Amino acid sequence: MSLPEVSVIIPMYREGPLISETIESILSQTFTDYEIILVDNNADPETRGFAEEFVKKHPDKIRLTKETTQGIASAKNKGFQESRGRFIVFHDGDDLSHSHRLATQHSFLERHPELTFIGSWHDLISHDNHLIKKNISETLPSFWAETEKIFNQHFQEAFLRPKTRPIKFPLISTCFLRREAVRAAGGHDERLNPRWFEENEFLLKVFDQGDAGVIPEALLSYRKHSPEGNRIMKDQMNWIRKTRHLNTFFNILKERYADRPGTEKLLNRLRSHFLRYTSQFFLQHKDGAPLGRIGLKRAIESSPADELSRKLLMKSYFPKALYPKLFWFDHWMTEPLPTEVNESFIRSLFA
Template sequence: MHSPRVSIVIPLYKGGCYAKEAISSALSQTYKNFEIILVDNNASDETRNYALPFVKEFPEKVRLIHEVNQGVSFARNKGILEAKGQLIALLDDDDIMYSDKLQRQVEVFDKYPDSAIISCWDDRISYDGKILSPNNVPTEIFWVKILLGETQYYKNSPFIFHLPSTMLFPREKAIACGLYDVRFSPSYMTEDVDFEFRMYKLGYIKVVSHACIAYRFTEGAFEEQKWNGERIRSFTQWAGTNIVFTVMQEYLDLPPSIYRNKLRKIQSQWLREFACFLMRFPEKRSAAKRLFKRALLAQPFDYKAWKSFLRSYYPSRFYAHAFHFESDARFPSSFSFPDGFEETYFSISSRFL
């Protein structure tokens, strides 16, 4: 195996046939000084069958390692630690790297070698390859702004969330920040923001103003609804363990009276947004109204919390417009809420009140 400068880490789980496309796109880079590390994270047989031929055909470029602990945090950490390159590029097993991604990002890193992350724009594509939304710019994360928005560091360079597949970063900085927090495994849908936030504290984030990856995004109503179901289960899981607020307190070197107020603001918005989502389910609207009240209890002077709360008492025919969902949206018959999710969310709202 050669000594690469960049290691492309691709966790394998359920990418299926798209894993083949992901690996092929990594191999097609115009920048040639790289290796590909495939991390078998209890991958499906289909995914593994698409990946193994690359290991045999390109042994000097592609190697396969195994991580038995389930979760993308474990898988990425294993890949980063096993990497030989100075720089790490992440790629999910259903996304696509455009051929100039590494070339563009390495050039930026060489210009700004103290950077913590080099990111880029992305195209959102459907599972049949259709472009749904081109040139998506990374977005600001509201809770980080609440935590750090008043600091000079944040004012100089606001924290922006980047999809994992867009990122290139120094391996040493990733190790220095503690890698991905496995407390978020198997998946709480927040491990990416947490990792990027800790990297951000070690150096600024630079962005290539060009779409360098394609991120597969669900297109149809069924897929959107399926994703929302997974989101609810994931959020309920982390809510039950209190992991997110525990981690947030670790970030804050502040007196309790100050950080409690910041966490109340974050709680209020999360409760309000989740309650808005629940309003599309007639049988969950009473729970949604209770959550709106808890959001108000956390932030009594928040006009958005008041607006959502008052809208929940509109006639039901106005709910679709008021809470931004399709009036004829239907979830698949297999969809169900996790047991005890309401009690879990109500417990969130009382922790810092």
């Protein structure tokens, strides 16, 4: 039995009927030399039931495997272990690949052996398949756009070899990767389970293997989460866990880059950016402004030229009635700050 050219790895958790639409979008590809690996990451019975039906109908194309350690990183690593293709696609379980996606990306990488992977633009759709925006090329959300900018300003200092193309963080579902690059990168870091930051941490390791590119065409429809999907994600990762997770992400980057010559500026800029980002969580609490100010002052210490942190620090002393408009949040967090979230906590972040 010949090996497939492409392995499409789809982790499953709480997608429900949306997993069927995702699988159908792969089965409808004009490029047919692929396998689909569905990774049951403690999926609910409804999601698993839909998956099992597809396995029965397409046993030559679809395999179902199990990963009990909860988290996207673990699920994708399990899928990669089970995969056989020369090229790898890590596909979210609710997104939709356009019918020519695999053909376009396979052809592109075959013509460009110097690239480790290729991403693409994407369309944004609602949870019920209504088009919201076409041909999105910019890096989203703005947090990653700023992170991307920092790496592009300092990547010659941080990476193992000169790069001829700028770093870009495309949506992971749009990425089409060479198998050897995924293996050399060591897969996804499972310290970032259950979710958040694992995808771009992984892509940064792939960038260490070589250059990458982005096809200027939407090859995937990225699905905006439903209210229920947002609730599930919030239950997994509230703002405190997200802050701790970002701290873990920073420590992973520090482990990787600290010993490379000239990376002090990169780490200082990232520290400042991450402190400014997390300080706004504290400012959204009515009793959190003092802690938010500590974070902003640390951001300025780490990168004195950071004008945005200076502006936010100044705004933090304005009357609280102005806060939602000043800091771009819609409402106050009404629950009190947990006792473990104190001055010691915020001073320990990104140290």
